[in-house]
Structure formats: C-alpha cells, structure tokens
Amino acid sequence: MKKYAFALLLLVSTASFAQETAKSFWLAKTTGKLPALSYGLGDDRLGGAKMGYLDTNVVLKIIDSTQSMFLVQLSKNRTAYIAKEFVVADTITKLKPYYLTDSWYVKGTDSCYDIASISIGEHLPYKSWMEIAPSKIMVDIYGVQSNTNWITQLQNLKEIKNIYYNQIEDDVVRVTIELVHQQHWGYTIGYSKKALVIKIKRQPDLVNIKKLKIAIDAGHGGTNSGTGGSNSNVVEKDLTLLFAKAFEKQLKTLGFKNIVQTRTKDTTFNNSDRVLFLQQENPDLLISFHLNSSSKPDVSGSSTYYKHIGFRPLTTAILKRMLAIKMNEYGNIGNFNFTLNAPTDFPNCLLEIGFLSNVADEKRIITKTFQTQVAKQVYLGITDWINSVKNK
Structure with a gap:
C-alpha cells in the first residue's frame, strides 16, 4: 500500500511538473522590420548589443519579459532578448518533441552567390558571425539536433571552400563555412520554406x-x-x-x-x-x-x-x-x-x-x-x- 501511495504521489508530482513546464513559456514569431536578438538588457543611445538580425516568422519560446523586451529560450542553455515590437503571439505552431537537421545542398548560382541550404523542418532561431584568418562564416542553429548524414556540394561553387558542422550542445548545431577569399564580401541568411539558406556573396571582378x-x-x-x-x-x-x-x-x-x-x-x-x-x-x-x-x-x-x-x-x-x-x-x-x-x-x-x-x-x-x-x-x-x- 505504501509503495502504491508513493507511486501515485510520484505520478501526480511528475504530472504537475510537466504542467508547470508547459506553462513556463509561450510561443511567438518574429515580425516587423529587421527583428534582432540582443545579448542582454544593456542599453545606450544606439540600443543594446545585438546578436544579429533574424528572419521574420522565426518561432520563439518566450519565457519572461521586461517593460520593453521579451526573454527568449534559444536552447537548453542559451537565452537572448528581443524587443516586444518584433514579436507576435503564435497560436498555430505545435512544437515537436525535437527537431533535426536533414540533408544539406550546397551549390553555385548563375548570379553572384554560392548557396548553402540546410533542411530543418521549422523556422528556428539562429546566430551568425564572421571570422578571419582564415575567413569563415559561422552559424549557430538553436533548438535542433543533427541528423545530417550527407552534404551535397556541386562543382560550380566559387566562394565556399568547405562546409561542415559540429553538435556543440545537445540542441545547438554549429555550421562552419570556409571561404575561398580572405576578404568577406557579405552574406544573406534566412528561411526558404523549412530550410535555412545562407547566400554567400562571391568576390566581384576586381580587374575593373x-x-x-x-x-x-x-x-x-x-x-x-x-x-x-x-x-x-x-x-x-x-x-x-x-x-x-x-x-x-x-x-x-x-x-x-x-x-x-x-x-x-x-x-x-x-x-x-x-x-x-x-x-x-x-x-x-x-x-x-x-x-x-x-x-x-x-x-x-x-x-x-x-x-x-x-x-x-x-x-x-x-x-x-x-x-x-x-x-x-x-x-x-x-x-x-x-x-x-x-x-x-x-x-x-x-x-x-x-x-x-x-x-x-x-x-x-x-x-x-x-x-x-x-x-x-x-x-x-x-x-x-x-x-x-x-x-x-
């Protein structure tokens, strides 16, 4: 009888914890012109230090708020802030138990870009930055596990030298894009359907x-x-x-x-x-x-x-x-x-x-x-x- 009572108490406690966890966040999506994640609540005349812009319609877990900012749970161990003007409640998206990166497709185009397309299945938050000596573009994708077992790369690439990833945390995938040229000429990042697409600018003709x-x-x-x-x-x-x-x-x-x-x-x-x-x-x-x-x-x-x-x-x-x-x-x-x-x-x-x-x-x-x-x-x-x- 004591074992049964203990098991029942454990079941109730677990259910209560699950309910509390479920209530600990609400879903939102990015909206407006140039939504951006910030590192913290610091501020000056130019605003707080920013992690970078996000695409619109990126799904966010909102876990807390201040007068003007929402606190976002990016992954188990990482958070960021976003101004309330860039957030709208999302009552449609149903979160999956987990998200996986799928196959990648990396190719050149007829225009001025090389393109890396990473299938994910949802518009999840990300952070990108540049590194030099050697030149690289780095992308962290939050709330995702890797199930990428192949990266298809075509011969018409002109700026992407190498591309690979590491699972740096349980739910953070880090993408590394090594570049051919020392100088960064720019890149654009955002979602197309359910794939995160990084368009890397090729070096222009510098002869003229x-x-x-x-x-x-x-x-x-x-x-x-x-x-x-x-x-x-x-x-x-x-x-x-x-x-x-x-x-x-x-x-x-x-x-x-x-x-x-x-x-x-x-x-x-x-x-x-x-x-x-x-x-x-x-x-x-x-x-x-x-x-x-x-x-x-x-x-x-x-x-x-x-x-x-x-x-x-x-x-x-x-x-x-x-x-x-x-x-x-x-x-x-x-x-x-x-x-x-x-x-x-x-x-x-x-x-x-x-x-x-x-x-x-x-x-x-x-x-x-x-x-x-x-x-x-x-x-x-x-x-x-x-x-x-x-x-x-």
Whole structure:
C-alpha cells in the first residue's frame, strides 16, 4: 500500500511538473522590420548589443519579459532578448518533441552567390558571425539536433571552400563555412520554406573596379537633423548630403555608372528602411557619411566604424586616407551598434568626417573644397582596400 501511495504521489508530482513546464513559456514569431536578438538588457543611445538580425516568422519560446523586451529560450542553455515590437503571439505552431537537421545542398548560382541550404523542418532561431584568418562564416542553429548524414556540394561553387558542422550542445548545431577569399564580401541568411539558406556573396571582378556597384548614404535627413555646428547654423543632415553628392560626382567623373544613393534630398528615411532598400539594391559596398559632435570642444578628428570583423579592412583603409589630409585621428571603432553597420550582406563603412563641435574641424567641413577633398580620399581608400585584397 505504501509503495502504491508513493507511486501515485510520484505520478501526480511528475504530472504537475510537466504542467508547470508547459506553462513556463509561450510561443511567438518574429515580425516587423529587421527583428534582432540582443545579448542582454544593456542599453545606450544606439540600443543594446545585438546578436544579429533574424528572419521574420522565426518561432520563439518566450519565457519572461521586461517593460520593453521579451526573454527568449534559444536552447537548453542559451537565452537572448528581443524587443516586444518584433514579436507576435503564435497560436498555430505545435512544437515537436525535437527537431533535426536533414540533408544539406550546397551549390553555385548563375548570379553572384554560392548557396548553402540546410533542411530543418521549422523556422528556428539562429546566430551568425564572421571570422578571419582564415575567413569563415559561422552559424549557430538553436533548438535542433543533427541528423545530417550527407552534404551535397556541386562543382560550380566559387566562394565556399568547405562546409561542415559540429553538435556543440545537445540542441545547438554549429555550421562552419570556409571561404575561398580572405576578404568577406557579405552574406544573406534566412528561411526558404523549412530550410535555412545562407547566400554567400562571391568576390566581384576586381580587374575593373568601375564595374562595382557602390551605395552612398547621406546620414540623417528630414525630421532627423543630426548634430549642429558650433560657430555656424549648419546642421548635419544638410552637410552629409553635400558630402554624399560630392562623392557621387567623384565616382561619375572616374567612370563609375552603378551608383545608388539612399537619399538625394532632405527627406525622412529611417535607418531600418534604408537597410531594407540597400538589401534590395545589393551593392558591392556601402559608404555612410556622418558628422560627429562632443560636449568637449577640443575633441576633433575623423573616425570610421564597422560591426563585423570581416568588413574592418575597408574602414581602416578609408581612415588612413582621411589622416593623410591632416585630420586628427579619433579612431577605428569596431562592433559598432549602428543600424547601417549591422547588415552582413555587403561590406560597409560609416565615416564620421569630423566634429562639428570643434571649431577647426567645422571650419573645414563647411567648405566645398574640403567636401571635394574628402570625396577623393574616400575613393582612394576604397582603391587601397581593393588592391590589398586582390588575389587573396
């Protein structure tokens, strides 16, 4: 009788635990423009440090919340945060006891990509990043176990050198994509049906760089004025447009024909929409012009910014050319949490030309001669970068 009572108590306790576990999360899906996972609740003027963007309709387990963020259970041992604006409740999806990676298909295309397609069976969360020396693209897929027993690779691959995986935790699969070239030219990641697809940009033809498609971004605009001058009435949004137009003129004079601008007049164009626009345009590289400001009037100089380590060489080359025209060095800043630095799709550089809060910098910035000079230096920086990566 005691054994029966103990067994009954154990059964009830187990059932109660299962019910509590079942109630410990609710399902949601990603939605909106550029949903992103964050590492934690830290914040600054650019938002908290981000793991990266996710595709829409990715299934998430929500286990807790703050005023503005949801806590997501990515796997048994890993969590992340996501802003509530990027989440919608999912009452349709029925979670399976487990998810498995199936066969992979890796091929080249007739366009500018190599493609790796990983069958999973559901839109599960993931994280991707770049590594260098040697160049790799890394992808962690959460909430999945590997049942991949073959990876089909075609001979028409031009950028993917090797691709393989490791089960680094019970429910985390890590994908490693080794690249042919040293320089990262970008990649796009997202779901197609029930497969996670990574589109890796091939290195463009660098023999004639005038064939490159160059995107130019004039920072701010419209209702977003940016910073203002210390001695003059100039505002950042007007000046960045002048620098962007000077750079476009420089490129056209040299014979470039494939140029795209995010804005050509004083218009409001938020950064998320700019990224979506640029992803559609698929440039070979992006330069975003900005002007800096500080509460300390003696702070001056040029600086360049990147988020992904694979894109740093472009930013260092441009900064070096800015220093050649006797701008002080404010630095080369990595892991920068700016929206236009966040895309992995193409190399990008944010250039803070100088400080409008500094009298000497401002005096140069507002002149047409300096705007033309900066346009030339940015072009020279791009050519320096391209020459350094040729045949590597």
